[in-house]
Amino acid sequence: LRNPYDSFELDPSASVAALTAELRERTERASTEEKAALREAWEELTLHAERRLYLALTAFPETRETLAPIPAPPRAQGAGEAPLDLLDFIDPLRLDARLTAPSPDEEALAQPPTVFPARDTSRR
């Protein structure tokens, strides 16, 4: 069996709690087969502290330069504020760079839809 840190691209420096959260999140989207493999990996990584450490140190180390985190999407607007439009999400750099003016299609896309689709909450 290959090292789960490598098989599932897990961060070798992650704590047990972080590993559990990560694997749980993946399990939600996984097929039955994948779920079994994820469960096995979780057990291997969390049941014995020394085993986890051994696997962490014998996996490929994370030595890549850290990337800046991707900015979180803007929160929903509070009451009384105008909804954000597409231009709010375009990087100011792009605007500053004097890119060619948006095409009519882009302009159209930038407009808020006239009717928002109702949010599907039946799954929750």
Place this chain on the structure above:
Amino acid sequence: VRSAPHASASSVQENDAKLLHRIEAELAFDAAASPIIGPNWPRRAAGSVEIVRALEGGEECVGEALMGRPELLRRALFTEDIAHLPHTLVHHIAVLHAWALEQDASSEARLLSLRGLIACWLVLGEEGAYLRAAAHAASASEEHTERLLLRLRHRGLDEVESRARMGLHACTPEGEVAIRALRSLPALTETLPLSDESKASAVMRAQSTIDMLASQWTGVFRDALEEGRARDQKRDLILAMTHAHRTWQWLGCEREVERQVVIALPTIAWPIYRERQMEVLGEILLPVVPLFTALEARILQLREEGDVTTELAYLGPAAQALVFWSETTKDVVAAMDRAERAYALCPTLRNARIVLSHLLCDRAERTLAQGQLWPTHPAKADVIRAREIFPELARLPALMQRVGVDP
């Protein structure tokens, strides 16, 4: 445009540059390492390329790999010359070697990986600080860390030992590579930044593994001989000797196998000798000739170096093996040569003296049968020497009389 949570221009450019480097590193890594470790490596593994890139000449390695010429980068990623590399890269190389060992590869490639695995973990374990920091980052307790550090230091040696153990019974090629890796430890450790104590400890561990394997084989060998004798199956004895030869080769010409063979030989050879089944004895001896002649050569080499004690216990058995070998040939020249070697090895061995004396007398008789006796006839010299070597030989007085030697 209202303010949205955007990053600053410089940080975005910096991030883009890092991303580009990452992509290039992954492409270069794929070209250099995938043929050796397979295609399903984690993206983290490409971090090794970023480290190589920062080293002298690294940019060129990566550039070449991106142009479809990955050999330089491959050499950098699987290098044995790890003494001056950053520990992060040594760590990557250690894991790369472990991955490479899971793939089908040639013996030479597996040997390189085993040596690399041993070397990298010895160096990382000796240094300690890097692994402690990595363990600390993984929220490990101090107790676990220290225990694991000891274990990791010998991770490569453990792997090699396990492969060797598994291969002993069937003398597998996999195990043979592991033995070669163990045998290469003295030279390998000399190239590593290790303390003298660590080097000695690693070499001793490798030798202990080989000794342990030889000892395990000895038990199996003795049982096989015992069974062959009990069942009076000559074929079993030949098979046991053939397996001894194979094991000897597999263990890298291990001297313990030579010693065990020469010790065991008389017990199985005498009953066959007494029955004068010299052809069978020859068949039994044939596979182990390289073993006892190697032992003979080593004893003579040691003697030349002034060491007469190291193999002292095996002088007699090795000489006896040569005597048996001499007795199983019908070629008189070869028989004489082997008997001379036995006598030279152990002049006090009675059997060597008797056989050589007999052969000298035989030769004297053959010479005498050929023609007239001159004062300096070689037959005379042979008889005189036969008397010196074993004066009690029953046929000597008559021969001495024939060649005109005073009793």
